[in-house]
Amino acid sequence: MSIRDRSAAGEGEGVLAWTRPLVLGDSEAPHAVVAPDGDVLVAATYREPLDLGGGSLPFNHVSRAPHLLVARFSSEGTLRWAHGLTPEADSARAHVGGLAVDGEGNAWLGGVSPGFAQGAVKIPPGAFLARLSPQGALERVRNFDGTGALTVNALAPDGTGGVVLVGDFQGQRDFGDGVRESPQGQRSAFAVSLDASGQTRWSRTWAAENEGLVTARAVAVDVFGGVHVAGAYAGSVCFGGPTLVTVRQRTPFVLKLSSDGEHAWSRDLRGTEGTANALAVGPDRVFVGGNFSGRFYFRGKPHSSSGYQGFVAVFDAQGKERWARSFAATTTALATDDAGQLTLAGSHDGGLDLGGGDVPAGLYVARLHPEDGASLWVRSFTSPSPTLARTVAVDSSGYTVAAGALARALPEGTPYPRPRDGFLLLLRP
Template sequence: MEVAASPGGEGEGVITWSRPLALGDSEAPHTVVAPDGDVLVAATYREPLDVGGGPLPFNHVSTTPHLLVARFSPDGVLRWAHGLVPREGAARARVGGLAVDSQGNAWLGGTSAGFQFDGQRLPEGPFVARLSPGGALERVRGFSGDGALDVQALAADGEGGVVLVGDFTGHRDFGDATREAGPGRAAFAVRLDADGGTRWSRAWSAGHEGLVTARGVAVDLFGGIHVAGGYAGTVCFGGSPFVTVRQRTPFVLKLSPEGQHAWSHDLRGAEGMANAVAVGPDRVFVGGNFTGRFYFHGQAHAAGGYQGFLAAFDAGGQQRWARSFDATASAMATDESGQITLAGTHDGALGDLSAGPGGRTPAGLYVARLLPEDGASLWVRGFTHPGAAVARSVSVDLAGHALVAGTLSRALPDGTPYPRPQDGFLLRLRP
């Protein structure tokens, strides 16, 4: 991957180190920064893999993805790595989210293929597990029921526990109650305590043939929980009902620490998805992609094609500002000062996001740092690759370094037994 554009200040956004992950999988890796600056990565892999400590376990016969969990030092030196082999005959494995709590414990959520870990078998299907800072498995639990359940994101709750969000069909026992998705696909949020026990759960459905999905979650300093995603049909999150005739309309909502509805908003008129949510001092930032038109803080935002958006609310849910641009917005994080780090892909026109003069640049991946007051750009970096590049997750350490994880497509020989092979990458960028 090469730097294609750097209109920011000298040295800002420069790669300090990178790690390729030859995964051979279509699932992009997740990354998060621990309080001590260590970098945690979780991903699935379908080919023999070595992340710096020797080859990880691999079953050459299996066509089901294996599971990687690794921890690197702030300088990118491997501390430990686990490679988990799927149970023979298992159909699926997926990383849905990764978070780290204030004690440095890693929380991992997703779909297990019956993996063995530290002598324990992770329950096949949806699961959440907690790993110690040294990589030992400390807690694991599943969610029994029927239908499909996908964990889409995790966030530490500031009290040693975690909040996970996603979507499901059928019925699921979340620990406090069995929730029903109805005839369509429903979104859920579950708050777990430090032992993995359920504090509460919520589910939101959109009725017959409707859909609600939660794609991002963030917890503020006061324990407020913010959830972002998309819906189709009619849905009520606890306030006034939302109705859309679009295939998907982005939404964001806030829950109290106890799971009660505080406020909710949608981008009425837009068709698309809110992919990420992040919080800063008295600010809630929502990023995603859309077509169509929506109004925000009295200003119209229109997209003839697929474009990105970033919208800011205050802690009470009042609209502050929004930006739309000719690029996708797929991952986002904030730092201690509230500055936003945004990542996605672009087709060569970074002028809408550029901190300086615009212009055409080679298409590819971008990472931008923006001011919380109005979304103005501090710096933007573009990166090119011969194939498609996708940013999956962004995290920022206490010094302001941005960690970006995603995938790079590559061609494999004919006869590859799995679709859409991609490799992963991990970048650390200077503040």
């Protein structure tokens, strides 16, 4: 596995400080977040024996289900610890849907478990939320009883020691404050606020009227406790304000809830087809990123694409449109820093038009000015195989951490599809 910096050589903003490979062999890319002390926490699934430098992690050679990795690196890239959780089921689904860290350094992990075990502590099969100590020990595990599929897509710390969890579900589900039901055969979105002990404060669900779908893909909480959710919908949906309607298969949306879960505002990119994949909040700014095709208007300016390409749309805290950019690349991850600047990551097929020059296809990381979207710096990385950016985070010193994966070719007959290997990158301020 290899990834190479193809940006301008020399010192400067966004220069690569270090990279770490994560040879996972799974189809999903790793998630990474920055702890209050600057350490980097990583969560991923893996299907092959794995050693990150601290010794071989537990591996069940009999089971075909993915294993669960949680690791912590120093800001210099040195491994502090790594824990592997083995699956108890043979071929059940496993998924890491989100990773967050609270002010005490505890890691919150959400996803779907086939029945993971860490010693005597277990994560039962099904959708889960778990809290781990700063040393990676499982402390609390929460499940959501019900029928039908449930997928956790993102987590965000709420600033009080708790987290907000978003995703989508079908059937019936008890999020801790009553049973919620999705219309038969439809996918509905949910948001759940939980306190530091993992108990539900409130939950909200949104379903399309008649036929359609709603999926929540990203979540961010501002300094006042406002909860922002982004994703996509089809048909017509009411998030609490005016009903949003689209004739597209999927249209991006973003909404804001109060800290108590009450609707504040909701917006969509009317007329286009696509999904909002990422969210970040800054001082009086809500940054939404995703991919689209077709055309949408933002502050009266058209943004058009004949095929899928990336966008960033920016609102103020009251939901008023500020600025938007669209470009020939995907947008899969966003983050803000203490200065309010926006960092984004994704992949491109060449001809990246974010100001980074003519570079070969691959992964990019860029920093934009929060007031007008002007590019401050752009870094591009190439690989012999297709790349995927999963998450991006910025620490208190301005260093940028990006996590993603590279596709890997395996011999015919491999028992798991679309194998990828993960990586971490640290870029200088």
